[in-house]
Amino acid sequence: xxxxxxxxxxxxxxxxxxxxxxxxxxxxxxxxxxxxxxxxxxxxxxxxxxxxxxxxxxxxxxxxxxxxxxxxxxxxxxxxxxxxxxxxx
Amino acid sequence: xxxxxxxxxxxxxxxxxxxxxxxxxxxxxxxxxxxxxxxxxxxxxxxxxxxxxxxxxxxxxxxxxxxxxxxxxxxxxxxxxxxxxxxxxxxxxxxxxxxxxxxxxxxxxxxxxxxxxxxxxxxxxxxxxxxxxxxxxxxxxxxxxxxxxxxxxxxxxxxxxxxxxxxxxxxxxxxxxxxxxxxxxxxxxxxxxxxxxxxxxxxxxxxxxxxxxxxxxxxxxxxxxxxxxxxxxxxxxxxxxxxxxxxxxxxxxxxxxxxxxxxxxxxxxxxxxxxxxxxxxxxxxxxxxxxxxxxxxxxxxxxxxxxxxxxxxxxxxxx
Numbered sequence: 001x002x003x004x005x006x007x008x009x010x011x012x013x014x015x016x017x018x019x020x021x022x023x024x025x026x027x028x029x030x031x032x033x034x035x036x037x038x039x040x041x042x043x044x045x046x047x048x049x050x051x052x053x054x055x056x057x058x059x060x061x062x063x064x065x066x067x068x069x070x071x072x073x074x075x076x077x078x079x080x081x082x083x084x085x086x087x088x089x
Numbered sequence: 090x091x092x093x094x095x096x097x098x099x100x101x102x103x104x105x106x107x108x109x110x111x112x113x114x115x116x117x118x119x120x121x122x123x124x125x126x127x128x129x130x131x132x133x134x135x136x137x138x139x140x141x142x143x144x145x146x147x148x149x150x151x152x153x154x155x156x157x158x159x160x161x162x163x164x165x166x167x168x169x170x171x172x173x174x175x176x177x178x179x180x181x182x183x184x185x186x187x188x189x190x191x192x193x194x195x196x197x198x199x200x201x202x203x204x205x206x207x208x209x210x211x212x213x214x215x216x217x218x219x220x221x222x223x224x225x226x227x228x229x230x231x232x233x234x235x236x237x238x239x240x241x242x243x244x245x246x247x248x249x250x251x252x253x254x255x256x257x258x259x260x261x262x263x264x265x266x267x268x269x270x271x272x273x274x275x276x277x278x279x280x281x282x283x284x285x286x287x288x289x290x291x292x293x294x295x296x297x298x299x300x301x302x303x304x305x306x307x308x309x310x311x312x313x314x315x316x317x318x319x320x321x322x323x324x325x326x327x328x329x330x331x332x333x334x335x336x337x338x339x340x341x342x343x344x345x346x347x348x349x350x351x352x353x354x355x356x357x358x359x360x361x362x363x364x365x366x367x368x369x370x371x372x373x374x375x376x377x378x379x380x381x382x383x384x385x386x387x388x389x390x391x392x393x394x395x396x397x398x399x400x401x402x403x404x405x406x407x408x
Binding site: 010012014015017019021024025026028030032 | 362
């Protein structure tokens, strides 16, 4: 079964100096994310699969499919650990 | 539960018509009205503050995780859309519904009798949440303007030297807005900071640096209180910050380190903790903080003895 990811509804995002700032209203924690992380979190306003997120990075950056997949995996893991995502199995 | 008392409402028109006060206790109403006059918030819209004396504490059930501030607890977020404020020093509670411009406060006669504490801790917090409805977002910061017209914002905790610097700068003629209660708002393309006019609160050591016999002693807080005007400065109702200082007090010579906009934003979020309350307002608040971090140059500053002896050295540190 394919997992679908959505950003937590209590996140607020803003962009600064080509990077992202994330505020979690529920935990009241503040995070900064890279430009690519911000692109992913913006996309996750609607539910996306892992493959859709990899395709998004491939559209935006000149990287190999393996590099894009690694980046998405690492980013989703970090976001998940910080309760920034809703994951539907 | 319905309060058993039959109310005779008193409507107090404060000097600024922007906060309409209704209170069922005339003595408390006069006191709160005087406070609202004194802080002089020139809000862009009219807000309502309604105080009702009840026979017993009326506190609605609210199981949301509280956000704790000194002497108050604030509850916001799902499943309710309101924000609630509970006073921890007495029986008083306030509710502001989402998108409402009215704060409804219920309190007992005993709580109302502690007027000074009620205003300085509980109603101050209610006001901070209420004025968010007018697009004003609170920041723990002092504000001032230098001789070149640059706007300064000094943020930090209660021991960061904000009040002492504000008083010293006022004594040297810099217009000063506030030593602690600032409100961010948008004016055209800029972020401006409005000040709640109040007395600068100084501990003994800070007051002695002034070498002036002014102000009034506040016994409960153990501090001396001085309006900027008493120190020789004009009151500064609002300022467009060009310089952001994030201060701490140190033993060594003063120093300043320029920081990036991202670092400044992280600091601003820290000193504007209300940003994480109320989902409807959080994005606007966060965007204001971001724009302020971009608009002004931020510095981390250690305030040493040299700066307290000669506050004008601040202009050498931040040329």
